[in-house]
Amino acid sequence: MTALEPRPAELFVGTPSFGPDTDPQDVIAWALRTHPDVTMPSAFNLNGVVLLDLAVRAGYRGEVVFVDTGYHFPETLATRDRLAARYPELTFVTLNAGASPDDGQTPDTLYAADPDACCAVRKVAPLQRHLRDTNPSALLNARSRDQSSTRAEIPFVEDGGARRKINPLAFWTREMLEAYAAEHDLPVNPLYFDGFLSIGCWPCTRAVRPGEDARAGRWAGKGKTECGLWQGDGQL
Ligand code: SF4
DSSP states (O other): OOOSOOOOGGGGTTSSSOOTTOOHHHHHHHHHHHOTTOBEEOOOOHHHHHHHHHHHHHTOOSEEEEEOOSOBOHHHHHHHHHHHHHOTTSEEEEETTTOOTTSSSSOTTHHHHOHHHHHIIIIIHHHHHHHHHHOOSEEEOOOOGGGOGGGTTOOSEEOOSSSEEEOTTTTOOHHHHHHHHHHTTOOOOGGGGGTOSSOOBGGGBOOOOTTSOTTTTBSTTTTOOOOSSSSSTTOO
């Protein structure tokens, strides 16, 4: 396995001597030492499932926080349940639990008319509220550089905003993630194997076509690439 393109050493200032070939478990171990209150939001995509397993092996015993937007695929909710059964040492928290498209949180078709507004209400706001209440100093996040061109510069550690973001998988490729998941028999969302390489809400996710980025099926044709958790004014 080889990692993605190396980054200049000066971009890792302020963190240990991490480099593109640093083992994600070393990054997680550093995160646990440096931020004992670190927490992990997850939507249980391939990256998230791999990160979760690596984190448990490194000693993480905190929360795994999932936001129920009301528009998740049943397969995603089932994946969450399989993970919760597999990792009883973790605390799985579902925010906005039981949400549904017709619960009045947003107008029926807001996801089509204004997906930024829909994500802000159904996804970003519940997580922001939870983080305000629990106030962790850092978040473990599963983003990686080869997911999309907009994530091509993600470092292991991001400062700025309310809390530090630590991205142990920043340099792992999709092939490395798939190999890890297969080797450890991880419960990957079955939609992944139907071409849904990145899975969000069903109105805003399609299968990826050959040659497209892993995230090309998210908000396709809507001029939107991120839900707002990791970029923009409302980022975590
Ligand atoms: Fe709404 Fe789509 Fe965002 Fe889900 S991904 S919260 S349905 S706009």
